Amino acid sequence: MAAIELRNIVKVFSDKRRGRDLLTLDNINLDIEANDFVCLLGPSGCGKSTLLNIIAGFEQATSGRTLVDGKQVERPGSDRGVVFQQPTLMPWLTAIDNVAFHLKLKGVGKAERHHRAMEFIDLVGLRGFEHHHPSELSGGMNQRVGIARALLMNPSVILMDEPFAALDAQTKLEMQEELVAIWQKRRCTIVFVTHSVDEALVLGNKIVVMTKRPGRIREAVNFDMPRPRDITSPEFNDAKRRILTLIREESTRLAQAS
Amino acid sequence: MTSVTDAAPAKPAFRLTRLFQGLERVVVPALLIAGWEAFARSGVLPPALLPAPSAVLHALGDWVFGFDETTQTYSGHWLRDALASALRVFAGFALASLLGILAGVAIGWSRLFEKTLEPTLQMLRPIPPVSWIPLAIIWFGIADKPAIFLVFLGAFFPVLMNAIHGVKTVDHNLVRAGAMMGASQRQMLTDIVLPASLPSIFAGLRIAVGSAWMLTVTAEMVAVKSGLGYVLWDSYYFLRYDIVLAAMISIGLLGYLSDLGLKVIMAHTLRWQATTTVQGRAG
Numbered sequence: 001m002a003a004i005e006l007r008n009i010v011k012v013f014s015d016k017r018r019g020r021d022l023l024t025l026d027n028i029n030l031d032i033e034a035n036d037f038v039c040l041l042g043p044s045g046c047g048k049s050t051l052l053n054i055i056a057g058f059e060q061a062t063s064g065r066t067l068v069d070g071k072q073v074e075r076p077g078s079d080r081g082v083v084f085q086q087p088t089l090m091p092w093l094t095a096i097d098n099v100a101f102h103l104k105l106k107g108v109g110k111a112e113r114h115h116r117a118m119e120f121i122d123l124v125g126l127r128g129f130e131h132h133h134p135s136e137l138s139g140g141m142n143q144r145v146g147i148a149r150a151l152l153m154n155p156s157v158i159l160m161d162e163p164f165a166a167l168d169a170q171t172k173l174e175m176q177e178e179l180v181a182i183w184q185k186r187r188c189t190i191v192f193v194t195h196s197v198d199e200a201l202v203l204g205n206k207i208v209v210m211t212k213r214p215g216r217i218r219e220a221v222n223f224d225m226p227r228p229r230d231i232t233s234p235e236f237n238d239a240k241r242r243i244l245t246l247i248r249e250e251s252t253r254l255a256q257a258s
Numbered sequence: 259m260t261s262v263t264d265a266a267p268a269k270p271a272f273r274l275t276r277l278f279q280g281l282e283r284v285v286v287p288a289l290l291i292a293g294w295e296a297f298a299r300s301g302v303l304p305p306a307l308l309p310a311p312s313a314v315l316h317a318l319g320d321w322v323f324g325f326d327e328t329t330q331t332y333s334g335h336w337l338r339d340a341l342a343s344a345l346r347v348f349a350g351f352a353l354a355s356l357l358g359i360l361a362g363v364a365i366g367w368s369r370l371f372e373k374t375l376e377p378t379l380q381m382l383r384p385i386p387p388v389s390w391i392p393l394a395i396i397w398f399g400i401a402d403k404p405a406i407f408l409v410f411l412g413a414f415f416p417v418l419m420n421a422i423h424g425v426k427t428v429d430h431n432l433v434r435a436g437a438m439m440g441a442s443q444r445q446m447l448t449d450i451v452l453p454a455s456l457p458s459i460f461a462g463l464r465i466a467v468g469s470a471w472m473l474t475v476t477a478e479m480v481a482v483k484s485g486l487g488y489v490l491w492d493s494y495y496f497l498r499y500d501i502v503l504a505a506m507i508s509i510g511l512l513g514y515l516s517d518l519g520l521k522v523i524m525a526h527t528l529r530w531q532a533t534t535t536v537q538g539r540a541g
Contacts, residue, residue, distance in 0.1 A: 058434050076437035088431040092453045092530045102439040105449065133530040153439065 002031035003157055003189045004055060009064035011050055024050050026214035028064070032191060032206075034156075037183055039204035040193045041243070047215030048193045049085075052159050055191065056082050069156050078102055081150030083160040087142035089134045089149075095141075096121060096130040099148045120148035123182060140171040144178075151182070157189040164199070176202050180227060197243050201236060202229055209246050218246055309500035318504035321489075329501055332489055340508060343474050343485035346402060347516065350409025351470040355463060358414045362421020362462075363455070367447060379418065387411035387473055395481050405477035405485075412473040413466035420462025424455025457531065460524045467520055471513040486512075 011025040024047040032038050040048040053059040054066055057076040066073040068080060076082075089098045097104070100117035108116075121130050124144035134142050143163055150158050164172045180203060183190055194200050200207045201223065209218040221243065225235055291311050297303075298310035305313070317329050324334020332339070361379070364371040387408050394404035428451050436450045478487025490505035 056434075056438065058437070076434065078438065078440040080438070082435070082438045084431055084435065086431065088429070088435045090432065090435075090450065090453070092456075092528075101449075105436075105439055105441050105445050135531060149439075 003034040003036070003069060004032040004191070005067040006030040007065040009051065009054060009061045009066065011047065011054065012062045023214040025061070026216050028215070028217060030208065030217060030220065032189060034189050035187050036206055037190045037204050038192065038206045038208060039200035040191065040208050040210060041197065041200040042195065042210030042215065043212050044195055046210045046212045048210055049161050051215070052161050052191060052193050056080055056159050078153045079155050081153050081155035081158045083146050083150050083158065083163045085162045085165060087134065087139070087146045089142055089145055091134050094131045094133055095126060095137065095145045098134070098145050099152055101149065102153045117152060120152045123151065124148045124178070140167050140175060143167065143175065147179070151186065155188070157191060160190065160192045162193055162195070177228070179203065184227070197240055198231065201239055201243070202231060207243065209243060211250050218250055306497060307499065309503060313500045314503040314507070317500040318507060321501065321504055332501065336508070339484065339486050339489050340512060343478065343487065344512060346405045346409060346474045346477070346485065347470045350406045350474070351413050351467055353406070354410045354413035354466060355417050358417025358462070358466070359421050359459060362418045363425050363447070363452065366422040366425025367451060383415050388476055391477070391480055400481055400483065402482070404481045405474055408473045408477045409470045412469035416465040416469060417459070417462040420458045420465070421455065424458025425451055427458070428454040457528055460528065464517060464520055467516045468513065471509060471516065475509055
C-alpha cells in the first residue's frame, strides 16, 4: 500500500465574479510510496499547490479520492506535517514554543515540551536561538523552525509548499542539503512542491512533472542519482535535459493548440 | 592605553546629545508658556478672563495641597476629585473592554454572531454617546451610574470595532497551521486568533481610554456632582478661570497617564512584535 494514493482527483474553482468555472486539476492519479522524496514540478498556476493543499486537507477535491496511509483525507491533521511557503509561525511565540506548539495543544507540560522540542531545534541547527521570537530571526532560520515544527509531530508524510522560494540562493542551497540529510536520517515521506528543475533534481528521488492549466501529470520520473548530488556532473545534466525536454514539449504543444 | 580609557572620550559627547534630545522636547512648550505668561501680565485682557500660567499653577497647587485656600471649597480636595473621575473612567472602561473584546471576537470569528449581533451594534454606533445623557439621567439618576454608562458607550465601540478587525485580519495561514497541528475550535480561538488579534485590540483600547476621559468629564459637567469635570463646570459658574484651567490640566495629565499605563502594558504584552519604526529599530 502506498503512503499517499491520489485517485482521479479533479478540482474545479468556480470564479463567481466572471460566472465561469476554472478546471485546475484534471484527473490526477498518483501513488507515493513510504519514504519517497517526491517533487511536484510545474510552472506557477499549474495547480501543484492546490494538490498539496488537498493532501493536507486544507482544500477539498471536487471529485476523486485522497488516501494517506489508507485513510481518506477529510480535514487537516497532525499525521500530515505542512511546511508553508512563508514560515507561518506564531509571531508571539519563541522558536522553541513554535516547534512545540503541537504538544501544547495536546496539553503536554512545559518542561517536557521544551525537552522534546530541543531535539528538533538541534536537528535544524538552531541551538542558541530557541528563545528568539520569529521577528528576531532571519527568513531562513524561521523556515528551519517551520521544518522542526513539522518534524516534531512525527507525521507519516511531510508536505512542503515551495518552502525555500523566498530565500537567497546560498541559504537555499544550505537548506536543501540539510533537508536531504534530515530525510536520510529520519526516513519519512516528503512531498515537495517546486517550480525549479534544479531544486527538484537536487532533492527528489521521484519527480512528478505537471502540465499547465488544467494541471495534469505529464510524467513521473524516477531519479536515483546517488547523494550528495553534484549539480555540475554529466549525470545531473542528462536528467535535467530530460526534464526540460518534457516541459518544452508541453509548451510547444500548448503553443500549437492556441 | 587600555580599552577603558579609549572608550572614555565618546561618553561626554553621548551625554550632550542626550541632553540636547531632552531639550528638544521642552522648547516649544516652554516658549508657549512664557508667551502666555507675558501676554497675561501685559494687561490686554483682565486677569480674571485670562489667568497667567503662574496663577493657574497657584490654583492647582492649592487645590492639590490646600496651602492658602485660594481655591476656597476645593482647597486640598484634588485627590478626592481626581479619584472620583478616575474610578468612573476605570469602571466604564473595564466594562467596555471586557464586553467589547468578547463581542468583537465573537462577531469576527462566527458568522452566526456576525449576522445576529453586528447590525444592531452598527446601528447604535453612530449615535453620539453624549446624546444618551437625558436617558442616562432618567434611568440612573444623578450619581456615578450615568457617568459610567456614558463612559461605557464611548469606550465600547472603539474596542469592538478593533477587536472585529483584529480577528478578521488574522493571517489565514496561521489558522491553517493550527489546524495542521490538530487545534480544536476552542484552541484555535484562545491559542491562535486571540493572541494574533492583540495588536489590533490594544489599538482599540488606547482609543477607548481617550474617549473614556472625554465622556467622564462631560458626564460630570451635567449629571454628577463630583469629579474633575464637575469642578471645572462649577468654577466656570463662579468665574474662576484659573481653576477651570487647573482642572483642564489635571484631566489632560490623568488622560496622558492612563494612556501611558496602557502603552506600558501593551509594550510588555506585545514584546514579540518587531520593534521597528519608520526611522528604524528603536533601542
